[in-house]
Amino acid sequence: MTKRFDLVIVGGGTAGWMCAAACAAKLDPARYRVRLVESEEIGTVGVGEATLPQMKDFNDYLGLDEVAFMAATQASFKLGIEFVNWGRQGDRYIHPFGTFGRPIGEADFFSYWARANAAGRAAPLPDYCIAIAMAWANRFMLPNGAAGDVRNAFSYAYHLDAFLYARFLRLWAEERGVDRVEGRIVTVERDGESGGIASVTLASGAQVTGDLFVDCSGFRSLLLGQTLGVDLEDWARWLPCDSAVAVPSARSDDFTPYTRSTRRPAGWQWRIPLQHRTGNGYVYASAHISDDEAAATLLANLDGAALADPRVLRFKAGRRRRAWAHNVIGMGLAGGFLEPLESTSIYLVQMAIMHLLTLLPDGPAIDPALPAEFNRVMDVEYDRIRDFLILHYAANEADAPLWQAVTTMELPESLHGRIEAFRHRGHVPAYRDGLFGPTSWQAVFVGQGIVPRTGDRLADAMPDDVLAQRLDGFAASVAKGIADAPSHAQFVARYCPAPAL
Structure with missing residues (x-):
């Protein structure tokens, strides 16, 4: 009988159990043995977590029931992220999970809007997005229109309790054959010939061997960082925040279907509404504020009573120089960390899992082409998210020392070129791979005060009056499209109510 390929996941939490669940769903148990x-x-970093629409795709990929998942994780819906005071003090905008407008001619909708906006004949860009209209009205509905209907021009994500999500996936994965091994790792043994990991030894003395190890040990990066010595590429010069203080608070009456990020003098504050509570945190640069001051600022800006003492977290922005080294793959915080400004943490875990399943070896001898391709695609993911996050910092007009410093920093060339292309005529190239499409970039650019001088030349052919009429018609269809949508609170209470904790 052919020996099964041994896949060992080190560490649980969201990353570990997402990986285990995907392996249980998609791998042949006759060929692959999966242990976690x-x-x-050992605790996990999990707090109230905001996600991206790709998480629904992941849950659907596993075959999870949405209602059961949301009830089990105290989840609510998310239509985008609201940014308060990020461009100028008093400004607010939403990065939506939906499109702006719809095709109306030879050019893209944004080019027509840019042309009309420059002539003073367009409404604000958010008026053409149903996800933003619903969010600011505190309403929610599932996409429910016919093809081309404005009520289908959006997607959604979730706010959830990361601890409860990991527990939900653990039960699901164990029912499908994943073996959970309880124990604290005390030593890691390397293979003298290959240099990879041969086994891990637990405090009980038990030894766990494997062909491929997935490191989900969090910031410790026990296997990839500590044992194999794969360095973290430090991105602090672009993303200066290195700390966060987090605290849950009582659920607010303002039960929004969106995450909120509010700029503060030394960083920014998140707000994530769940069914049973609200998750809050202040991400900050420790060079500009003390932990005590950060905690006091956070506690002073809650919209409900604090339910615990503030908890301080330390981190470095960056990614491991190789996500796959020898027979170890770093996943989640073990592979890198980008602050949660755009809710990308779970997405990066998801992408690592999908690439792992695609490139998984079928024997203990690992073809070098597999880690090479894995590292290439994960580098692309991290680099493109990094640039998108940097844009939020660079495009601001605040006068606090932190914010003045980031407006004068030297940008990655990849981002500098993108900003100039957008200023010129609103050009945003669409990626074949990687996160954040044109709508995301347009929302942040315009929301933070970078508006193109003109649009695509193909948008010039439409007569002014015809263009104005079409823009007005679409804005009216957006307003009409949300008229019958219930409040977010009403929809959640009817669709996926969670049990009281």
């Missing part, structure tokens, strides 16, 4: 090693002694 974790210790009840």
Whole structure:
């Protein structure tokens, strides 16, 4: 009988159990043995978590029931992220999970809007997006229109309790054959010939061997960083925040179907509404504020009573120089960290899982082409998210020292070129791979005060009056499209109510 390929996941939490669940759903148990090693002694970083629409795709890929998942994780819906005071003090905008407008001619909708806006004949860009209209009205509905209907021109994500999500996936994965091994790892043994990981030894003395190890040990990066010595590429010169203080608060009456990010003097504050509470945190640069001051600022800006003492987290922005080294793949915080400004943490875990399943070896001898391709695609993911996050910092007019410093920093060339292309005529190239399409970039550019001088030349042919009429018609269809949508609170209470904790 052919020996099964041994896949060992080190660490649980969201990353570990997402990986385990995907392996249980998609791998042939006759060919692959999947074990997850974790210790009840070691806590996880999980807090109230905001996600991206790709998470729905992941859950659907596993075959999870949405209602059961949302009830089990105290989840609510998310139509985008609201940014408060990010461009100028008093400004607010939403990065939506939906499109602006719809095709009306030879050029893209944004080029027509840019042309009409320059002539003073367009409404604000958010008026043409149903996701934004619903969000600011505190309403929600599932996409429910026919093809081409404005009520289908959006997607959605979730706010959830990351601890409860990991628990939900653990039960689901164990029912499908994943072996959970309880124990704290005390030593890691390397293979003298290959240099990879041969086994991990637990405090009990038990030894766990494997052909491929997935490191989900969090910031410790026990296997990839500590044992194999794969360095973290430090991006602090572009993303200066290195700390966060987090605290849950009582659920607010303002039960929004969106995440909120509010700029503060030394960083920014998140707000994530769940069914049973609200998740809050202040991400900050420790060079500009003390932990105590950050905690005091956070507590002073809650919209409900604090339910615990503030908890301080430390991190470095960056990614491991190789996500796959020898027979170890770093996943989640073990592979890198980008602050949660655009809710990308779970997405990066998801992408690592999907690429792992695509490139998974079928024997203990690992073809070098597999880690090479894995590292290439994960580098692309991290680099493009990095540039998108940097844009939020660079495009601001605040006068606090942190914010003045980031407006004068030298940008990655990849981002500098993109900003100039947008200023010139609103050009945003669409990626074949990687996160954040043109709508995302347009929302942040315009929301933070970078408006193109003109649009695509193909948008010039339409007569002014015809263009104005079409823009007005679409804005009216957006307003009409949300008229019958219930409040977010009403929809959640009817669709996926969670049990009281």
